[in-house]
Amino acid sequence: MKVLVLKRDKIGDLLLTTPLLAQLKTSLAGVETHVLANDYNAWVVAGNPHVDRLWVYRRVRHGGSLSLGAAWDWIWQRLALRRERYDWVIVANGDESPRAIRRGLSLGGVRTVARCADASRYSGLTDPLPRDVSSHEVERLMGLLFPLGVKNLDKKICPSYILPDASSAFARGWLAERGLAPGKYVVLGLGARRPKKQPGTAQVLAWSAQFRQRWGLETVFMWTPGKSGDPLYPGDDDVAQPVLVAASLGHAPQIHPFRGPIAEALGLIWSARTSIFPDSGLMHFAAASPGGVLGLFAEADVSPAPAQWAPRGPKVDWLEAAKSVSELPDELVYGRLERLLAR
Numbered sequence: 001m002k003v004l005v006l007k008r009d010k011i012g013d014l015l016l017t018t019p020l021l022a023q024l025k026t027s028l029a030g031v032e033t034h035v036l037a038n039d040y041n042a043w044v045v046a047g048n049p050h051v052d053r054l055w056v057y058r059r060v061r062h063g064g065s066l067s068l069g070a071a072w073d074w075i076w077q078r079l080a081l082r083r084e085r086y087d088w089v090i091v092a093n094g095d096e097s098p099r100a101i102r103r104g105l106s107l108g109g110v111r112t113v114a115r116c117a118d119a120s121r122y123s124g125l126t127d128p129l130p131r132d133v134s135s136h137e138v139e140r141l142m143g144l145l146f147p148l149g150v151k152n153l154d155k156k157i158c159p160s161y162i163l164p165d166a167s168s169a170f171a172r173g174w175l176a177e178r179g180l181a182p183g184k185y186v187v188l189g190l191g192a193r194r195p196k197k198q199p200g201t202a203q204v205l206a207w208s209a210q211f212r213q214r215w216g217l218e219t220v221f222m223w224t225p226g227k228s229g230d231p232l233y234p235g236d237d238d239v240a241q242p243v244l245v246a247a248s249l250g251h252a253p254q255i256h257p258f259r260g261p262i263a264e265a266l267g268l269i270w271s272a273r274t275s276i277f278p279d280s281g282l283m284h285f286a287a288a289s290p291g292g293v294l295g296l297f298a299e300a301d302v303s304p305a306p307a308q309w310a311p312r313g314p315k316v317d318w319l320e321a322a323k324s325v326s327e328l329p330d331e332l333v334y335g336r337l338e339r340l341l342a343r
Contacts, residue, residue: 012281094140171267182271190223192278287311
């Protein structure tokens with residue numbers, strides 16, 4: 001059996017697809033698994049042992065612009081994919097994605113699986129599954145295997161990521177330059193598109209001081225580079241600035257700022273004792289790291305809720321605020337962190 005898994009979302013979404021890939025490999029003997037991802041997220045599954053072949057396509061539309069070169073490349077790549085004669089094409093979205101479904105149907109698989117509200121909108125969709133707004137994203141994705149005869153899902157399978165050697169090497173060098181040791185710091189990060197999910201400046205300063213006082217742990221302060229107004233990749237430079245000022249004035253010597261690319265950030269996360277992140281892609285990567293993560297959520301009535309998007313891993317926990325992370329009592333955060341450190 002030859003199966004193609006199509007994933008065109010962001011990096012965190014592809015990471016949450018890795019349990020589906022593991023379940024597929026362990027449930028169906030001899031299955032050949034291919035993944036089709038885009039040039040932004042494909043690196044997430046590079047080297048994944050449950051992927052036999054990784055196909056990467058260039059995004060035709062990006063940031064409101066159209067790439068004719070990418071469109072031409074896709075024509076040829078689609079022909080190559082159709083020649084693979086897939087038995088199954090799985091459109092790996094937890095919810096309906098019309099663009100992904102149409103792309104999947106264009107690949108000529110014998111059968112195509114996707115979630116949608118109205119299957120009549122998609123000619124050729126052989127195995128439509130209903131939308132599911134209550135389950136966790138990992139379960140929604142793994143449920144796409146039901147038409148293939150995979151019924152007994154292993155909910156213990158967690159998202160996984162193989163850290164490249166270059167990321168580990170960067171972390172060792174960066175930490176050595178600052179006199180830090182692996183496992184002797186907490187990564188405290190920003191990186192949520194909704195400000196109310198972010199810890200405020202006072203919280204970052206207070207929490208990091210307590211990390212040093214209570215557990216002897218330094219703090220690597222991490223945020224998404226860029227300005228908040230960037231329509232493609234909103235950053236947290238403005239939010240991080242007050243913390244950086246405090247650190248530069250010597251008021252927060254326990255804070256070690258890091259502003260850099262994601263590959264290097266992951267190296268630091270993998271060497272941390274544990275991490276704290278708001279709901280974001282980096283939260284899910286931290287959940288897959290050895291130290292685990294404490295995830296922060298807020299405003300679940302208008303933004304993704306922990307029931308659907310909480311971190312998954314052997315060392316994870318999460319907190320949810322009614323309106324804003326700023327409402328969370330400091331002692332509650334310390335108590336949850338204590339539990340993570342004890343595991």
